[in-house]
């Protein structure tokens with residue numbers, strides 16, 4: 080579909096202003112739990128990092144290159160694992176899966192299979208250290224979505240790294256997957272599971288681990304269950320015993336919700352704005368625009384009966 084929508088903001092409306100996380104580096108040494116308490120009292124919580132834009136802002140906020148706690152904590156145990164799509168902002172939906180019969184099965188034994196191979200268009204959990212081809216997606220241009228089957232054989236974390244450096248991410252989301260994956264037989268896709276949770280309850284799938292080994296990346300099966308920046312080494316994240324004392328990073332909450340009224344002028348007479356599919360496509364384009372600015376938002380339409388108008392509502396920032 081061509082991008083033919085023109086947005087005209089009405090005079091009485093303010094433009095959508097989405098505040099980014101405001102990070103605060105605290106140089107006092109505290110355990111992870113003490114740091115969490117401090118951040119919740121003085122700010123919003125320990126730092127959540129949802130994408131690379133956040134990560135760059137977080138690095139800019141730190142006054143030292145030392146390690147600092149962030150708000151990521153692991154709760155080891157098979158039953159505590161949760162599935163995520165690699166691309167931040169794409170939610171995993173348990174009701175929309177394409178598992179092969181009998182999968183996921185952890186290889187039926189003591190193994191933990193935390194990454195997903197697409198085999199003949201069905202999903203199988205697999206050891207993340209397995210070497211496979213993979214699919215990267217270029218997400219920045221929604222109108223001309225492109226995916227790339229990469230012929231190198233890599234582990235899942237290596238493949239994710241490759242895609243993030245050369246494209247956008249490992250292919251994520253059911254729609255994207257089946258637009259792209261018809262002609263390939265065995266590839267990594269951007270689905271993984273881990274036991275890491277954000278202190279503020281965010282379900283962000285963004286991870287930026289220093290080491291790309293299987294255990295580091297996804298298991299969390301360790302007694303080092305709190306995440307720390309290691310800016311003086313790889314500029315990424317590692318993990319440590321939560322009882323160790325370190326500086327830490329808090330954040331202030333962004334704007335939670337913002338209503339914006341707007342008038343839409345559609346240049347293409349064949350486009351029917353009352354068509355739910357068109358309205359949905361428009362929301363996706365707006366969300367994409369935000370994502371390009373490094374802001375994760377979910378938009379929805381709100382009916383305004385008096386003016387027979389609709390207004391997008393930001394449910395979550």
Ligand SMILES: [Ca+2]
Pocket residue numbers: 182183184185186187192203204205
């Ligand atoms: Ca399996």
